[in-house]
Amino acid sequence: MAMTMTQKILAAHAGKREVHAGELVMAKLDLVLGNDITTPVAIGEFPKFGRESVFDKEKIALVPDHFAPNKDIKAATQCATMRCFAKAQGIKNYFEVGHDCGVEHALLPEKGLVTAGDCIIGADSHTCTYGAVGAFSTGVGSTDMACGMATGETWFRVPSAIKVTVNGKFRPNVSGKDLILHLIGLIGVDGARYQSLEFAGEGIAELTMDDRFTIANMAIEAGAKNGIFPVDARTLDYLKAHGAKEPVVYAADEDAKYEREVVIDLCELEPTVAFPHLPENTKKIGEIGEIKIDQVVIGSCTNGRIGDMRIAAAIMKGKKVHPDVRCIVIPATQRVWLESMREGLLEIFAEAGCVVSTPTCGPCLGGYMGILAKGEKCVATTNRNFVGRMGHVESEIYLASPAVAAASAIAGKIAAPEEVK
Amino acid sequence: MKAEGKVFKYGDNVDTDVIIPARYLNTPDMKELAKHCMEDIDSSFAAAVKEGDIMVAGKNFGCGSSREHAPASIKAAGVSCVIASTFARIFYRNALNIGLPILECPEAAAAIEAGDTVSVDFETGVIVDLATGAKFRAEPFPPFMQDLIAAGGLGAYMSRRAAE
Ligand code: SF4
Numbered sequence: 173m174a175m176t177m178t179q180k181i182l183a184a185h186a187g188k189r190e191v192h193a194g195e196l197v198m199a200k201l202d203l204v205l206g207n208d209i210t211t212p213v214a215i216g217e218f219p220k221f222g223r224e225s226v227f228d229k230e231k232i233a234l235v236p237d238h239f240a241p242n243k244d245i246k247a248a249t250q251c252a253t254m255r256c257f258a259k260a261q262g263i264k265n266y267f268e269v270g271h272d273c274g275v276e277h278a279l280l281p282e283k284g285l286v287t288a289g290d291c292i293i294g295a296d297s298h299t300c301t302y303g304a305v306g307a308f309s310t311g312v313g314s315t316d317m318a319c320g321m322a323t324g325e326t327w328f329r330v331p332s333a334i335k336v337t338v339n340g341k342f343r344p345n346v347s348g349k350d351l352i353l354h355l356i357g358l359i360g361v362d363g364a365r366y367q368s369l370e371f372a373g374e375g376i377a378e379l380t381m382d383d384r385f386t387i388a389n390m391a392i393e394a395g396a397k398n399g400i401f402p403v404d405a406r407t408l409d410y411l412k413a414h415g416a417k418e419p420v421v422y423a424a425d426e427d428a429k430y431e432r433e434v435v436i437d438l439c440e441l442e443p444t445v446a447f448p449h450l451p452e453n454t455k456k457i458g459e460i461g462e463i464k465i466d467q468v469v470i471g472s473c474t475n476g477r478i479g480d481m482r483i484a485a486a487i488m489k490g491k492k493v494h495p496d497v498r499c500i501v502i503p504a505t506q507r508v509w510l511e512s513m514r515e516g517l518l519e520i521f522a523e524a525g526c527v528v529s530t531p532t533c534g535p536c537l538g539g540y541m542g543i544l545a546k547g548e549k550c551v552a553t554t555n556r557n558f559v560g561r562m563g564h565v566e567s568e569i570y571l572a573s574p575a576v577a578a579a580s581a582i583a584g585k586i587a588a589p590e591e592v593k
Numbered sequence: 594m595k596a597e598g599k600v601f602k603y604g605d606n607v608d609t610d611v612i613i614p615a616r617y618l619n620t621p622d623m624k625e626l627a628k629h630c631m632e633d634i635d636s637s638f639a640a641a642v643k644e645g646d647i648m649v650a651g652k653n654f655g656c657g658s659s660r661e662h663a664p665a666s667i668k669a670a671g672v673s674c675v676i677a678s679t680f681a682r683i684f685y686r687n688a689l690n691i692g693l694p695i696l697e698c699p700e701a702a703a704a705i706e707a708g709d710t711v712s713v714d715f716e717t718g719v720i721v722d723l724a725t726g727a728k729f730r731a732e733p734f735p736p737f738m739q740d741l742i743a744a745g746g747l748g749a750y751m752s753r754r755a756a757e
Contacts, residue, residue, distance in 0.1 A: 196737045209615075209618045209660065209662075210659065210660065210661070212621045213621045213661055213662070213665075216621060217748060220746070220748025220749065220752070221748050221751055221752055222748075222752035222755070238615075238618075239618075243619070244619060246619035246620050247619040249619075250619060250620075250621070294659075295659055295661075296658070296659050297657065297658045297659040297683055299659075311659040311683050312659060312683060312687075313659055313660075313661035313664075313683060313686060313690060313691075314661040315661060315687065315690040315691055315746070315747050315748070316686065316687075316690060316747070318748070319747050319748070319751055322751070323751055323755070327737070361606055361653060361656060362606070362652060362653035362656065362679065365653065365679065365681065365682060392683075395653060395656060395681060395682065397682055450606060537610075537615040537658075538610075538614065538615050538616050539615060556608075556610070556657060556658075558608045558610040558611065558657060559608075559610065559611055559633055559634065560610060560611065560614055560633040561610050561615075565633045
């Protein structure tokens, strides 16, 4: 029977020759991830699985990133709970603040912890990010995480899939963020509910790894179980450069069945912005009109990588952030921060009038480092613009690419990169 | 197993950020979190909800983050069952894993009004709106889920499986 790429990975990890959509399988896991919010709950559930120790000390990754560096005493307690568990269990991939830290989904690929063909769960919805390197990875809850840590396996309902065929080439100032916002606008926030988004087509060769991470990251914003890219030379180069373990390459069968197909022509895309309060409320930059803003956030697991920093810095170089705007730049990992410093990007940001933060999720989920007051508007390179996500319930988040965010910071209103040349 | 209670009704795409805002996630104490459940879309919910009450909503309930705090705070608030047109994937999984009964039933979700008293039979999937007498039938859980629920959640299910 013909299978999608996701189905092949699940079949291999369930020890089956084939699986079909809707089937429930028990699958072996290559990596189990948790953060400072979800791990303490998982640690509470862990004893219920009747095991003293985790299934494999090397296959668990614990990342303090949401409220770390600790934002208050309660957050400090959660981080301490996770740190103690990591020590007691001898978990190898625990990433301490300042040493090797960063936002989990930017950090794990950078550390070579995810590879093509892997089956990964994480107690964080954006775990779907690793589909960028050809892995099956999906977000789960804390009880699932505890199950994964204890037993090294968990249950999945095999998803059906939507095929997203990508053709052509981006125009200048258009990137992976615009593609995924466009797609979510097209199919809606539940358009791919319980399904895989499987990307295909000759246009994929045009997408940088950063673009692919951004796109796979936001598969969940279309309700998808996972988003996945075929493995090409660029993927293999990336995995090698980051010391990932040997990739196992799966490809969808030619005659695999899809629920539907969506075709996207890259050259038709424009910078795209998602209006409050759903990622599906997208508009092309030309249709927006004048929207004055109070804050810009450039960072997160969606767009806090070095490529994103470079794009933002190129637009801000030699310019000043609008006097009415606070611009907060958050390199997603310690390594991105260091590279940004070495390349002079941090200096460009600081001279433009941005504040540059330590790696953290911070304002992305309304934690700290840039909370919005009543009525304030923010352009963010993050992934969610739900009610109250970044602060007051009457604040507004506009999701956009690093290029649009940087241009908006300069202009003081939502702006196209060309407008601030 | 049965549930009966007064209905709190919400619309489509109720996300995990409004079910339990991230600003409160610096504690894993679900009783504490229950005090803030739904507050960003319904500030009176936490004070008004009584043990056994029922939540009814539109499509894609629980979309957004993977925080198990969302179904857990609804459960800790006393809600006995959530009925929605559809649920977001991770929320669905989490609710079953922690033992919060949820039922997908678009007809019931559309017809039942806020404040109605509703009874639910989990074995048969029959939902009755006692205010109007209207009857609905929800999809029963697949057999695997029934095993998981019967075992008392994922932990018990997996350790029983290991013992076999
Ligand atoms: S940056 Fe935002 S979306 Fe990404 S893991 Fe952190 S809180 Fe979640």
